[in-house]
Amino acid sequence: xxxxxxxxxxxxxxxxxxxxxxxxxxxxxxxxxxxxxxxxxxxxxxxxxxxxxxxxxxxxxxxxxxxxxxxxxxxxxxxxxxxxxxxxxxxxxxxxxxxxxxxxxxxxxxxxxxxxxxxxxxxxxxxxxxxxxxxxxxxxxxxxxxxxxxxxxxxxxxxxxxxxxxxxxxxxxxxxxxxxxxxxxxxxxxxxxxxxxxxxxxxxxxxxxxxxxxxxxxxxxxxxxxxxxxxxxxxxxxxxxxxxxxxxxxxxxxxxxxxxxxxxxxxxxxxxxxxxxxxxxxxxxxxxxxxxxxxx
Ligand SMILES: Cc1cc2nc3c(=O)[nH]c(=O)nc-3n(C[C@H](O)[C@H](O)[C@H](O)COP(=O)(O)OP(=O)(O)OC[C@H]3O[C@@H](n4cnc5c(N)ncnc54)[C@H](O)[C@@H]3O)c2cc1C
Numbered sequence: 001x002x003x004x005x006x007x008x009x010x011x012x013x014x015x016x017x018x019x020x021x022x023x024x025x026x027x028x029x030x031x032x033x034x035x036x037x038x039x040x041x042x043x044x045x046x047x048x049x050x051x052x053x054x055x056x057x058x059x060x061x062x063x064x065x066x067x068x069x070x071x072x073x074x075x076x077x078x079x080x081x082x083x084x085x086x087x088x089x090x091x092x093x094x095x096x097x098x099x100x101x102x103x104x105x106x107x108x109x110x111x112x113x114x115x116x117x118x119x120x121x122x123x124x125x126x127x128x129x130x131x132x133x134x135x136x137x138x139x140x141x142x143x144x145x146x147x148x149x150x151x152x153x154x155x156x157x158x159x160x161x162x163x164x165x166x167x168x169x170x171x172x173x174x175x176x177x178x179x180x181x182x183x184x185x186x187x188x189x190x191x192x193x194x195x196x197x198x199x200x201x202x203x204x205x206x207x208x209x210x211x212x213x214x215x216x217x218x219x220x221x222x223x224x225x226x227x228x229x230x231x232x233x234x235x236x237x238x239x240x241x242x243x244x245x246x247x248x249x250x251x252x253x254x255x256x257x258x259x260x261x262x263x264x265x266x267x268x269x270x271x272x273x274x275x276x277x278x279x280x281x282x283x284x285x286x287x288x289x290x291x292x293x294x295x296x
Contacts, residue, residue, distance in 0.1 A: 002026045002100040003294055004287075005090055007078045007231070008107035010035040011276045012267025014061040015283030016104050016290075021068025023291050028072045028098055030090075034230075036108050036268060037133075037276070039124025045132050046276045057276075078107075081233055085262030102290050105250065105258070105265040106283055109227045109274070118198030118205065119223070125203035126220045131155070133275065134220075135162040141219035144169055144208060146195065148224060151245045153179040155222055160186055167216060169208055171195045191216055229269050237263065244272050256286035257293075264290050 009031030077093040113120040128134040172194035194211040207215040227247040240251040240259035250265040266282030268274040
């Protein structure tokens, strides 16, 4: 019987494993090796790691964990979760079974690429989701925002700190009068027709193609595709969820415990504040709460 199984061995999961390993608890980390930011060549905004490739940061974390002998790593997909607090059973895709007293879910989210030619090819390269992660690298270039909901107005407002050449692509959607007036005031261009696709070569976009045949030259596009948890444990366990403007995340209390006792969640799958430092902090705090719950 393991003390804790961590499902997802990336930023949140490794951070949780570190604290539990230091507490000398028996831990298994299951991971399928697909962190969300694998599409980007470099990660930013992470103190001590700014500008490093994501895989390098994770490899460094894994290497530091090697001295904690009670932590076991398995390259395996968790498939189902059964049982209850103090005696959960996790079935793996390879047929294995693991019994554990606690579970921390850190399996992240999956960005759902829209059915827009060129979009997926540019994802993480020149179609970007976060100004803090990538804005500095494209500052003062021709930037665009793909409008999908009122929250896009906030992204546009942020991007005025990164460029004076900003275009909002309404993609045929209605634009609120306040946002329209703000764009006029700030000199932000509005392109209203539906977007037909991203004109690109090897992931570098050069223009946005519109349904009416026009092409608007651009260097980078900020977009917020919809997302879903990377596995279906929230459905299997009927976990309480919190809606977000682009999907849903697992609801956790202040101790990072989900609505099922003994199951914790951290990182992107359990938070709307989705970045690496927050995933690391969440994994750390969830593991401490989880460890405390194991004390007699
Ligand atoms: C293109 C892009 C660039 C980004 N750049 C930055 C950046 O510069 N700075 C920044 O702070 N943030 C960045 N982010 C956000 C960052 O990637 C996430 O916030 C971070 O990866 C979340 O970490 P996590 O551990 O919660 O999940 P993830 O890193 O997504 O890891 C989840 C892990 O769980 C594994 N897994 C999934 N299902 C299972 C299963 N059933 N069994 C076992 N394992 C499973 C996956 O393989 C994966 O390894 C970027 C995101 C994107 C999309």
